Amino acid sequence: MRRSREEAAETRRTAVETASKLYRERGVDSVSIGDVMAALGMTVGGFYRHFESKEALVAEACARAFADAGRTEDSVVASADDGEALAALLRRYLSRAHRDTAASGCPIPSLVSSVAHQPGSIRSTFTEGVRSLLGRIEKLAPEAEPEARLAAVAGMIGALALARAVNDERLSDRFLHDTRTFWTRALGKRRSPTPNPRDKHGRHPATRARHQTEPLP
Amino acid sequence: MRRSREEAAETRRTAVETASKLYRERGVDSVSIGDVMAALGMTVGGFYRHFESKEALVAEACARAFADAGRTEDSVVASADDGEALAALLRRYLSRAHRDTAASGCPIPSLVSSVAHQPGSIRSTFTEGVRSLLGRIEKLAPEAEPEARLAAVAGMIGALALARAVNDERLSDRFLHDTRTFWTRALGKRRSPTPNPRDKHGRHPATRARHQTEPLP
């Protein structure tokens, strides 16, 4: 029954990955260790060769979920046309595809209202993940008001969580579409009427704003 | 052991009220029927004289939570100075007090990321509650862009849920403060540059906007 070191390491990696998907899709409390191990084609007993407790798995799975989602967001940003990165990120984050594939998406909307009752280690990982999303928005909208950036992050997370929670597909779509449209426009605006401000590419902010307010498909 | 009809009705009412508070505070899955009955000073057995199942209690408690929170919001709006109602609602919704008293607050941020896994009856009650909050915002910001109103509702809910979830009190406060500041300003702005539009009070929108952008304490 013993497996090679490589196989064992692979088991551990797959357990964390599978857990991170199941937790995002169904919530931490609704997914048992048995569910995770069954998804690997294994029985529960083997779990404790790899993890000290369920809490340890949750903490690792949460970190993994943020790492994966962060990588996805980075690639969306990287492959966008110049000046279109913010619009591309909003288009992806507030898409039906993201709404309908929670398992591989951003863990924040999936966990936001249950993480308050989780142990501190998990809350810390979550908080770091929120800061990371905020950092992305700050980087992509350096000229926007700081208040607008925080409000935008709250709105992205709220809209996606609501789009998944609500029973009515038209309302769900409106949360995604309207929040995306609003913030694509609003984050393009410059901070305040300072004389002739320019971004790091030397473009005038009005040019950036115009790019970012093109109508979405 | 039998109680009078009035006492029995009171037991039922109190059970729904207590459950609605516990569910908002700790989440539906973390609160057992035993917890609710113990809070009434009763044992679990009596529960089924009043409710068919836990799901039935959850549905009623959820409806009750929305009714209570709606009444609170109505009274905030009603007691605000004319033209200040929207600012007052945002100030109350995105306050530390609301963040720290989930049990008596709006159920949407408490339940938003777990309601997707609940039965349809509960999702419907939740959806109606979301529509109700959106209706309040539409009434208080009739001149704002429709996209802005949806985005504002998503932002209010996201910001409060994040403020509770996050491990860092400074970041928590920023979500509340910045989201409140942003939307108090943004929802005061008029829809689009139409010639001389006036609201139902005959005031010019610019006047309303100026009122609603006064700095918050």
Place this chain on the structure above:
DNA sequence: TGTACATCAGTGAACGCGCGTTCACTGATGTAC
């Protein structure tokens, strides 16, 4: 390189626990006369 032994990844049954739900029972309330 081959052999003997220790290691340990995974099995599958068992553990105690809390859950939602059921049920025989109690005794005060409500009702029929």
Place this chain on the structure above:
DNA sequence: TGTACATCAGTGAACGCGCGTTCACTGATGTAC
């Protein structure tokens, strides 16, 4: 109004179930010689 009986709100123990965790066991892997 008073009495006899039926009703039923609440008790407390029991039920089956799934959970997280433990453990004796298995047998292939890893290692020492």
